[in-house]
Amino acid sequence: MEARENNFKSIVTNENRLDIPFFQRHYTWNEEHWERLFDDLYDSFINNTTHFVGSVILKRNGGNDNFAIVIDGQQRLTTFSILLKVLYDKIDENKRKHFENCLFETYKDDSPKINHSKIDREKYTSLFNNEIDTNAKEGIFGCYNYFNTRTESKSNDELFEFMKFICETKIFVLVTLNANEDEQKIFDSINSTGAPLNASDIIKNALFDKAIKINNEEWALKIYEKYWESVFEKDDEMRKFWITKIGKDARTRSENLLHSFALIKGFFDSQKDKLSELSLIYKTHISSLENKEDLESFLNEIKVYVNIYSEFLKITKQTFYKFDDFKSRLFHILNISDIMVFIPVVLYIFKTKDLHKQEQMCKVIETLVMRFYITHKATNGFNKLLSEMLKKAGNKDSLIDFINNHNSFRLPSNNEMCNKLKTLWDNGDNKRANLILFWIELFRRSKEQNTKDIVELADVYSLEHLMPQSWEENWHQYANNDDEADELIYQIGNMTILKGSLNSSLKNKDWETKLNGDGKLKNCIKRSADLIVNKELLDKKAWNKDEIEKRTKILSDNFLEIWSIK
Template sequence: MKATENDFGFMEQEAVIEIPFFQRAYVWEEEQWEQLFEDLKESFKNKKEHFLGSIVLKQLQTNIGEGTKRSLIDGQQRLSTFSILVKSLYDKLDDNYKPDYTKYLFKKPTMDKIPKIQHSKIDRASFEKILKAKNSEELSDSNKDDKLIECYQYFSKKIEQCEELKDFKSFLDFILCIKLWVTINLESTEDEQKIFDSINTTGLKLNATDIIKNALFAKAIALKTDYEELYKKYWEEIFESSKENKNFWEEELNTGRLKRTQSEIFLHAFAIIRGFFKPEDSLENLSKIYKEEIENYDVKKLESFLKQIKEYAIIYRNFPQIKHDTCLSFKNDEERLFHILKITDTNTIMPLILKLKYSFKDDTLKSCFFLLERFVLLCWLCRKGTKDYNILFAKTIKCIAENKDNPVELLKEQLSERIPKDEDIKECLVSLKDNSANYRAKLILFWIELYKRSQNKGQDIIELSYQYTLEHIMPRSWEGSWKNIAKDTEHAECLIYQIGNMTLLKGSLNSTIKNAPWKTKLNGDGSRKNSIKTCADLLITKEILDKKKWDEESIKERTKRLIKDIFEIWGEKI
């Protein structure tokens, strides 16, 4: 390995710089473009050096007369962005000056305008369009989501608008001649993966998926397989086949303290299912654990591994994507489970769900999903912590893998000790008072409503979105208008925080109505738009509209009915 401080002149010496076909797509955005531009402009103004980072290149074998050819191991985001800035400035030059700068951008013969940087498959066409275009206006009709072309248009516009860079030729000469880079050149025998992982600390850091992908296909290359075919069949087809697919796998989700992409969540789940990611392992080491797993794979084992990644990824990709406006029906078991998982923020269960979906179908799968739904919902309702869920679910996956004959009974056995007792459930439902009580009551009431709709043959609307407001019928500010119902604060709270005193409305009540006596709260006072009656489009709310009074007896009676509904839905049926 040889490291050298360099200006962009190092590009003159290279015949071709090839970005490996399996590297991630270009991902920089305006925040990074602006920072680069402003930093370089400031350096030009003050005639000071500026360090952009490292570029790692690995020597590739070439035929005699072809010149040097290197693989770009790290730094493609920086190098691509800087090259586009150079091209944007090159466009502004008089034709007489352009030949002096072609050597930085194009292969010989430069008149063919073949880019010296051969981009990865994902971005190659866009990068070639940029280098062959006379100016950014030529590409104004291109895909608006193409980040490389967007970068080109950004820099072209910036150069036009920047008063300080009217002498853009001097600016171009400056950024080409100052020592911006440390280039690290590896011999063909050196292990680029070690370098690749350790120095990736600037720009938009690679996520675990990027590093795992690089490791998988670096292994395929080392095994002298038809790696491009493997890549196309088992990776590109699933993760990169369309913009929609790429957006899905790159979507970031909040998982506890961290944000992780869908692809990272999936690859973590897959590693748990395969058994090489242990409960005690750290997520920060996910890519390292994958590398250790495949280190001694032969060709057959690697292809089998990739094939199974694809099979599980297809299942994961087709799981319900629950949004705030998703219409839900009680009859859709899978959507119901995934909605409950989303609201309860239960992420560690995903590997088990994937394993069950991969291994079983029809009534067996439906029964397994119901057991998981019941377990998650009732534990969350009774505030039983999620501690050691990862251990529990990993153990369950292993048991199912070893004994597929009766997964339903096996699942019941694994979960039974953690399921709350009936008495505990009832106790929770008459004392929904803590900080998360409203969330728990809302979820329970919403699914009771959908259950009732599914059972009511005369009900046309059986799908609803989760966009309702929880209302305490006897208000939490009870002292003003509800003193005749409660003896004291303790008695009042005993009534207010029962599930029977809560309902869902399609809109929020004004504070003057919210705390008003029952008849006013129910019917309104004539001056306010919202009342319980005007906001009642759910069965669980309509059933209280004929109540002439709302008192202790009404609350307790409704609590009993709702508890009965809960046990009818989530009782031990299987």
């Protein structure tokens, strides 16, 4: 291994091309990174100083074809090359010849010097062929557009001098590996403490590095496309879904999935292993896969669970739910609550083909989530119990016994739930109350005998306090002070869901006006009377303490009927 200061021109012209392995992650830098890089480079140019950009690690090819593999630094190399392409496009045509070997592959004028990873190769190549989405704000094209804007006001001569400066100044540290050195060890050492890559990226790199070593790159690419790209990286929507951070510990969905899979398979022990060690634990397991069949089987199993988890991808504002669809109901509640600690158990449950067993187990998990979510009780400590919990997840009674007898769970009791439903005070409780009322509405519809009633609803409703939070003007007869008012306003019985928010001038009106409208404004409670939770309000001549408490009792009974472990 050799490390030394170097400039961009030397790094790229010493090779015919630079290859970014097909399995490396997509281009992730954004405007914050672009701005910092451009400002630092331009300030150094104006002041004639040196700015250190970062390190680049290359592994030279051992054959006759003169190319190097980019082990680390693909984000900064990509960004730097795009900046140079912007400058190249703006300078006089007769000056471009000085930089062609920095941007284009030797002997191939139309191929970029950097052969990009599979995800970004098409866009990156299109950019160098001057096929650019000029409206893009993100990714490869967004980077080009940003630098294009930043350089608009600068003269041709200044851009030429700037381009010379950043090409020839030693602003990189180049680390070069020989063909026989293990790049994965180097890669691990530079990424194990920092955060250029998340656990999913490191695991993916380890998997397909192993595939190349077991067989060859052609086979590795084939199984990558079949088992990884098709489910994690098929399009931009899917990529964004998997890199979205969720849960209290803000891990990406892909990390959450891979952690769940490791728990289910048993090579991650929640009692002793740490989430921060997930990639290391995976790499240890991957090293034990000795042949093509073992590795492909392992990837196929991951794909099975990815497809189950991908049901979350189908949840949108347009999704229609019905109470008896227990799978969609659970996914919706998990999505709203953002309580993802039980995902390993959920995936394990849905792996079974027994629908009756799925429904039984989902009811248990859903009750756990709702009771902890509504009462704000912390669930972070449950991570350590997951391995043990998974052993019980194949049988409803065993799982219930585990929950009831494990002190760490202490499932909120019925009394605690009823008390909480009388005191939904916090800002986040509007979201919780909306969730409760939405599913109670669907629960009641599922009980209706009238088949004409629509049993499916989309979650498009807004929460309304019947006795308003600003109560003093039109509701003063029901309370003597703020404390008395709050005891009524924040009960679940004083809340409902409407098709659209009431006009601000109507929200605080008296009961008769809020219920029936004033003849001018479009919305009122009566306009959402197709909802069962609102039909029961239509004959109320007054809305007072007795009515609120009576409705709170009814809704609390509904809650306990839906979300109890029996």
